[in-house]
Every structure is written in structure tokens, then in C-alpha cells.
Amino acid sequence: MLDKIIGIISALLLLFSLEKLDAFQVQRDNMLELPVGAEIAQTFIAGHNNLSMIKIMDTFNPKYSPLGREVKNDLVFHLKTYNENDPFGGEDLATLVVNGSNVGNHSILQFKFDAVEGSANKKFIFYIENIGEQGLDSGIVTSESIAIGFAEKSNYEAGELIYRHPDERLSDDRGDLAFTSFYSVYPHEFVMGTVKDFSAKFWQDKLFLTFYISGIIGLAYLFRRLGESNNDY
Amino acid sequence: MIEFIKHKLIKVFTRLNIRQVILLGLLVRFIIIPITGHWDLTSLNIVASTLIKESFLSKNIYSYDIAIYPPFTYWLLGLWQIIIKPFVEQDFYTWLEQPTLYSFYNPHVFRYFFLLKIPHLVFDVGILILLLRFFTKEAEKKVAAVFWALNPVVLYATFAWGAVDVIPTFFLLLAAYLIKKNKAWIALAMLGIGGGFKLFPLMFIVPAAVISFKSWNRRILGTTVGLLPFIMGIAYYLDHQGFITYVLGSDRSNMIYHMSFYIGFQEYMYLFFVFYTILLFWIKDKDNGKLGKFWQYVLIILMFMFVTSAFTPQWAVWAMPFLIIAFVKNESLHRQYSWLFVGYILIILTFNQHLSLGLLSPIEPAFLEIPAFDALVGRFTQEPVKIWGLFRSFFTGTVVWFSYNWWRSKHA
Numbered sequence: 161m162l163d164k165i166i167g168i169i170s171a172l173l174l175l176f177s178l179e180k181l182d183a184f185q186v187q188r189d190n191m192l193e194l195p196v197g198a199e200i201a202q203t204f205i206a207g208h209n210n211l212s213m214i215k216i217m218d219t220f221n222p223k224y225s226p227l228g229r230e231v232k233n234d235l236v237f238h239l240k241t242y243n244e245n246d247p248f249g250g251e252d253l254a255t256l257v258v259n260g261s262n263v264g265n266h267s268i269l270q271f272k273f274d275a276v277e278g279s280a281n282k283k284f285i286f287y288i289e290n291i292g293e294q295g296l297d298s299g300i301v302t303s304e305s306i307a308i309g310f311a312e313k314s315n316y317e318a319g320e321l322i323y324r325h326p327d328e329r330l331s332d333d334r335g336d337l338a339f340t341s342f343y344s345v346y347p348h349e350f351v352m353g354t355v356k357d358f359s360a361k362f363w364q365d366k367l368f369l370t371f372y373i374s375g376i377i378g379l380a381y382l383f384r385r386l387g388e389s390n391n392d393y
Numbered sequence: 394m395i396e397f398i399k400h401k402l403i404k405v406f407t408r409l410n411i412r413q414v415i416l417l418g419l420l421v422r423f424i425i426i427p428i429t430g431h432w433d434l435t436s437l438n439i440v441a442s443t444l445i446k447e448s449f450l451s452k453n454i455y456s457y458d459i460a461i462y463p464p465f466t467y468w469l470l471g472l473w474q475i476i477i478k479p480f481v482e483q484d485f486y487t488w489l490e491q492p493t494l495y496s497f498y499n500p501h502v503f504r505y506f507f508l509l510k511i512p513h514l515v516f517d518v519g520i521l522i523l524l525l526r527f528f529t530k531e532a533e534k535k536v537a538a539v540f541w542a543l544n545p546v547v548l549y550a551t552f553a554w555g556a557v558d559v560i561p562t563f564f565l566l567l568a569a570y571l572i573k574k575n576k577a578w579i580a581l582a583m584l585g586i587g588g589g590f591k592l593f594p595l596m597f598i599v600p601a602a603v604i605s606f607k608s609w610n611r612r613i614l615g616t617t618v619g620l621l622p623f624i625m626g627i628a629y630y631l632d633h634q635g636f637i638t639y640v641l642g643s644d645r646s647n648m649i650y651h652m653s654f655y656i657g658f659q660e661y662m663y664l665f666f667v668f669y670t671i672l673l674f675w676i677k678d679k680d681n682g683k684l685g686k687f688w689q690y691v692l693i694i695l696m697f698m699f700v701t702s703a704f705t706p707q708w709a710v711w712a713m714p715f716l717i718i719a720f721v722k723n724e725s726l727h728r729q730y731s732w733l734f735v736g737y738i739l740i741i742l743t744f745n746q747h748l749s750l751g752l753l754s755p756i757e758p759a760f761l762e763i764p765a766f767d768a769l770v771g772r773f774t775q776e777p778v779k780i781w782g783l784f785r786s787f788f789t790g791t792v793v794w795f796s797y798n799w800w801r802s803k804h805a
Contacts, residue, residue, distance in 0.1 A: 178759065178763065179759065179762045180759045180762075181762070186492040186495065187492060187495075342759075342762065350759070353757075354757040354759070357757060358756045358757060361500065362503060364500035364501075365501050365504050368427075368501070368503055368504035372423075376423055376424070379416055379419055379423060380420065382416055383417060383420065386410065386412050386413045386416060387408075387410075387413055
């Protein structure tokens with residue numbers, strides 16, 4: 161009976177997957193505009209297989225500011241393998257489109273795609289481009305570009321931010337985009353991985369671990385002793 | 394089902410003595426405290442760290458838009474940061490200010506969350522000790538101890554989330570206890586001190602003065618004594634725009650104005666204050682001098698506040714000691730508590746994963762990525778706020794039904 165229950169639970173668990181955090185850089189102290197024709201890219205190294213999601217951690221949408229206009233252009237997200245000689249010329253792994261009007265303000269932009277098998281320890285590039293027409297249909301000059309949060313100082317050593325603009329050459333290192341990447345795991349892998357990571361992290365702080373375990377044992381011992389003495393309050 | 398669980402629990406807890414119950418509560422807290430966390434707690438401590446980095450007289454705490462509490466909260470946390478200094482590593486302040494994801498990956502994350510929640514534990518134990526003093530029978534004390542020590546709302550809001558609401562709640566309960574003991578002047582001062590941590594205890598100063606004193610002169614003097622500690626605490630910051638905007642003018646502070654009727658000429662009638670005024674007259678005419686009843690009025694006001702504002706889950710801690718007193722004193726209400734709890738769970742579901750599974754992020758930051766109920770609802774409807782409104786309405790129904798049954802049990 162127990163075998164059957166475990167079997168059914170395992171089968172159910174295999175039906176869906178969960179995302180675990182992989183490479184990330186979430187510091188941000190400035191915003192980078194994404195006008196028509198421009199591309200904002202970030203290179204990174206995946207730590208695990210089955211890379212499955214990228215999140216841009218901070219966006220600005222001008223439609224939420226007082227004089228801002230609605231951005232109706234499509235923003236196209238690309239994930240590619242990284243090519244040393246031509247950063248944007250690698251193998252295309254995922255292309256997703258989001259309309260600018262759906263981008264929030266100071267919110268997260270999420271791109272989920274089919275898991276990339278064998279992604280562990282490989283370098284990738286993701287970038288967003290703004291396609292469509294530029295133009296002002298009123299006399300008010302306002303920003304009409306989505307902007308993305310980034311850190312001016314490079315915090316993420318395994319990759320870099322690349323800003324490509326029609327009027328500018330490929331820029332030098334400008335820090336890093338605020339991003340997180342994820343890999344997908346089955347629930348049982350998630351549970352096992354969590355237990356493993358948690359115990360490893362707990363071991364890192366041996367001083368606290370000693371205090372914590374002693375505290376729990378001490379309280380449990382006192383609890384038992386008080387039960388034996390059975391003296392009420 | 395409820396009866397079955399109730400009998401099982403009674404069977405287990407009748408074997409324990411009160412000291413064991415308290416120890417069990419401590420053990421559960423000890424386990425929860427380091428492995429759970431939320432940036433509300435780190436934000437509070439970032440603000441408080443300004444007092445350490447600059448000076449205890451620095452007004453710059455209110456330069457942060459996240460500084461939404463009166464100054465006593467930051468003074469206490471700042472003082473606590475000085476005390477724990479020998480127990481933290483050099484990366485402590487960097488950890489506080491890091492983006493949340495980085496802070497969850499810090500090797501000392503468990504130690505830091507543990508240390509930062511110790512002040513909560515002190516006031517939590519204080520509430521338990523005070524609660525026991527509301528009862529004379531040993532059996533009643535034990536039930537109260539069980540329901541505070543293992544209270545899921547307290548464990549969730551205070552020790553997993555790290556909300557500081559337990560501190561002003563302690564002062565509110567202390568005031569109710571002191572009034573019961575005919576020490577109204579000190580009680581009023583305690584309400585003022587509680588208001589220095591979070592504003593809500595100030596609501597009870599006038600009812601406390603009205604129930605405690607017969608003459609209007611004394612009531613006015615009592616109200617002044619109650620407000621004095623609060624005013625003395627905030628006076629120094631009154632010329633700081635941040636304090637005016639973020640504390641006195643915050644959305645949270647003004648939530649009780651939201652349930653209102655438009656009465657013309659740009660004016661509104663606020664339902665909470667209509668009820669509050671009627672209750673003051675009721676206390677004056679019906680229950681003046683009945684000091685043992687003050688805790689009941691605290692509960693009534695809080696209940697009305699909960700049904701007239703979109704409160705956040707940690708506010709439930711304010712009412713918890715008083716709900717426990719009512720629970721122990723009225724056996725017929727036990728079933729109503731289950732429904733109140735169901736309503737409360739629905740309120741928690743209206744918040745994102747940061748306030749549910751995300752609280753376990755120190756263990757595994759990926760818990761922040763598991764979609765909570767709010768995200769799932771958002772996939773099926775364009776207007777999730779309507780669903781949240783339904784949940785709030787259900788909770789309101791449970792509160793009204795509880796209040797009706799409570800009233801009936803007292804007049805049966």
C-alpha cells in the first residue's frame with residue numbers, strides 16, 4: 161500500500177517542475193533607456209542544467225510618469241549561446257515578445273522558456289530589443305522608452321552588460337543588468353536540493369550552529385525534566 | 394472534525410503543566426526564528442542603524458521613506474543593535490542593506506534573523522506573563538498559556554515575518570491589566586509609550602480615561618497623561634517632513650478613514666469614528682468605573698477596526714491577547730474562533746508569496762518563486778481585487794457573527 165502511495169505521489173510530482181535560482185545580480189543604482197533600435201544585453205554563466213527563466217529585476221515604464229507616453233512597441237527578448245567573436249551572433253535558444261504597454265513600473269519582467277539542457281557552466285547572452293517606430297504625436301517632448309535597472313559598478317564577475325545603440329558603438333563595460341536566472345527542477349529534486357543547500361549553509365556558521373543546537377537540546381531537556389517533576393505553575 | 398481535534402488537543406495538553414507549555418512555546422519559537430525572514434525586519438533595522446552610524450539624536454531616520462513607525466521602535470532596535478554588536482560579524486550592516494536576495498545567501502543569515510527577533514521574544518513572554526494574571530483558576534491559566542504559546546497568528550506574524558506589533562500589543566495589554574488593578578494613571582502612560590512604537594494604542598487612551606474617571610477634569614487630565622509620553626517622543630521630529638509624511642500621513646495610519654459616506658460639500662462621515670464616539674458614550678453611561686471590563690472594549694474597538702479597514706495580517710496580533718481572554722472566559726464561543734481563523738487565513742491569501750512560503754527564503758530563496766494564491770488567482774481573473782474583496786467580506790461576516798455570539802453569551 162505504502163509503495164503505491166509513494167508511486168502515485170512520485171508520478172504526480174513528475175508532472176510539474178519548479179524553478180530554482182541560478183546566476184543573479186540584483187544591485188541597481190541607475191536606469192538604462194531602451195529606445196527604438198537599441199539592445200540591452202547581459203552575459204552570464206549558468207551554474208546548472210535546465211536554464212529555464214530570466215527575470216529583469218527593475219523596469220521603468222514612462223506611461224506611469226506624469227508626462228510620460230504609452231509605449232506601444234514590442235520588446236523582443238532573445239536568449240543565445242555566447243559567441244566570443246560576435247556576442248550577439250550565437251545560437252538562438254529562445255525568442256519571446258512582450259508589448260511595451262504591458263511592462264510595469266518598478267516591477268519585474270519575466271521571461272520563461274523551454275529548459276536549456278546541458279546549460280551548466282556555459283556562457284549565455286540575453287538581450288532585449290525595442291522594435292517599432294519612433295515618433296512623437298504631440299508637442300510634448302517626453303520619454304517614450306522603457307528603461308531597465310542596472311548597477312553602474314560591475315558586481316557580477318562572470319558576465320557584463322552590453323548596450324548597443326544605432327547611434328553608438330558597442331559600449332565598454334557599464335556594470336551589470338539587475339537580473340536573475342533560474343533552472344527548472346522536479347519537485348523531488350527541489351526538496352533534496354533544498355535540504356542539501358540548507359544544511360550546507362547552516363554548517364557555514366558553526367558558531368551559531370553550536371549555540372542553536374545546544375539551545376534546542378537544552379530546552380527539550382528542561383521540558384522533559386519539568387514533566388517529570390510535574391509541579392504546576 | 395473540530396470537536397475531534399479539540400478533544401485530541403485537550404488530551405495532549407492536560408498532561409503538560411504551564412511551565413512545560415511555556416517551554417514548548419519557546420522551543421517552537423527557537424526553531425522558527427532563524428529559518429524565516431522578511432525584509433520588513435531588515436528595513437526596520439536599516440532605519441535604526443542610522444542611530445548607530447550617526448547619533449541617537451539623528452533625525453535622519455525619517456529621511457527613509459520606509460520609516461513609517463514612531464521613534465520608539467527605532468530607538469529600541471538601535472539600542473538592540475548596540476547590545477548584539479559582539480555577536481555579529483563585520484558584514485552585519487552590509488547584510489542589512491543588501492538587496493534581499495543577497496541577504497538570504499549570506500552565510501550568517503540564520504544568526505542575524507535570530508538576533509534581530511530576540512526583542513520580539515522579550516515582549517512576547519511579557520504578554521504571556523500578563524495574560525496569566527487575567528485568570529485565577531489554574532485550568533484557565535493553562536488554556537490561555539497554550540493559546541498564546543502555540544498561537545499560529547503570533548508565530549506567523551511575530552516570529553516568521555518579524556513584525557514588531559507584539560511590542561505595542563504588550564503595552565496595550567499592560568494598560569488593560571493596570572486598569573483592572575485600578576492603576577489608571579500608569580496605564581494611560583503605558584498606552585502613550587505603546588503609541589510611540591506604533592500608533593494604534595493611542596486609540597485606547599480616551600476610552601481608558603472615560604472608563605477610569607468620573608469627572609471630565611480627570612478624564613481630560615488622564616488623556617493628557619496618556620498622550621504625554623507619545624508627544625514627548627515625537628516632538629523632536631515634528632519639524633522633519635519625512636516624519637509628517639511617512640508616519641503621520643502614511644496609508645496605514647489613515648486606513649480607518651477609508652470606510653466612509655459622502656455627505657456633501659466635500660465632507661465624509663467616517664464609520665469607525667461614528668462607532669467610536671457611540672462606544673465612548675456607552676462606556677461613560679453604562680460602564681464607568683467597571684475597570685475589569687476595559688479589555689472587552691479594547692477588543693470591541695479592534696474588531697470594528699478590522700471590519701472597517703483593509704488591515705494587514707500582522708494587525709491581528711493586537712487583538713490576540715484579548716481574543717484569548719474572551720476565549721477562555723466563554724466556552725460557548727469556541728466554534729466561532731475556528732471561523733475567525735478561517736477568515737484570517739483568507740486574508741493572508743490575498744497577499745503575495747513574500748508573506749507565505751516566501752518567509753522560508755532564508756532556507757531556500759527559491760520559495761520566493763513559488764506562486765502564491767494571489768498569483769494563481771491573477772491568472773484566472775482580470776480583477777483579483779474582487780476576489781480579495783469577497784475574502785474581506787467573509788472575514789467581516791465572521792467577526793460580526795463572533796461579536797453577536799459573544800454579546801449573547803454575556804447576556805444569556
